[in-house]
Amino acid sequence: MTFPNFDLTTIAGESTTLSEVSDRVTMVVNVASKCGFTPQYEALQELQNTYQKRGFTVLGFPCNLFMMQEPGGAEQIVEFCSATYGVDFPLFEKTHVNGRAQHPLYAELVKTPDASGKAGRVKWNFEKFVIGPDGDVHRFRSRTAPDDPAIIALIEEGVNAKLEVA
Structure with missing residues (x-):
């Protein structure tokens, strides 16, 4: 299956598409700087450091839909992420993950059920979607740490399969 391509806007305001990373294992995460799950930025950056090559x-898709936990503008978000967690993975403009203004990427992602078989709305910040180079999507709710063994196994499987094809 090929995951659909989507137009995206980086946090710096530049246009891009999901096709830029379609050959990679990708983790899409709705992030926020004032959330109880915000420390997950550290593990997200560790995954980026470990597996990007x-x-x-x-x-990362900043989202202010859940109790206004991402109130800052683009510059504040970048400064916070960089200074506090050393984030250097791509960040995008604030994104609606639910509701009438839901981004088409999230409209597609939320069709994927989680481990308990439930699809539908994003429930909170730091919900994770792992997309393989084959377009296969796996969903992990906020309480699942980015470095959970199930996520690591998917990343390893995807990057190893990519290496075998090359």
Whole structure:
């Protein structure tokens, strides 16, 4: 299956598409700087550091829909992420992950059920979607740490399969 391509806007206001990373294992995460799960930025950056040269990337989508936990503008978000967690993975403009203004990327992602078989709305910040180079999507709710063994196994499987094809 090929995951659909989507137009995206980086946090710096530049246009790009999901096709830029379509050959990589990608983790899409809705992030926020004032959330109880915000420390997950550290593990997300560790994953980026560990696997980026092997064909993996994290994509962070700041979201202010859950109790206004991402109130800052683009510059404040970048400064916070960089200074506090050393984030260098791609960040995008603030994104609606639910509701009438839901980004088409998230409209597609939320069709994927989680481990308990439930699809639908994003429930909170730091919900993770791992997309393989084959377009296969796996969903992990906020309480699942980015470095959870199930996520690591998916990343390893995806980057190893990519290496076998090359």
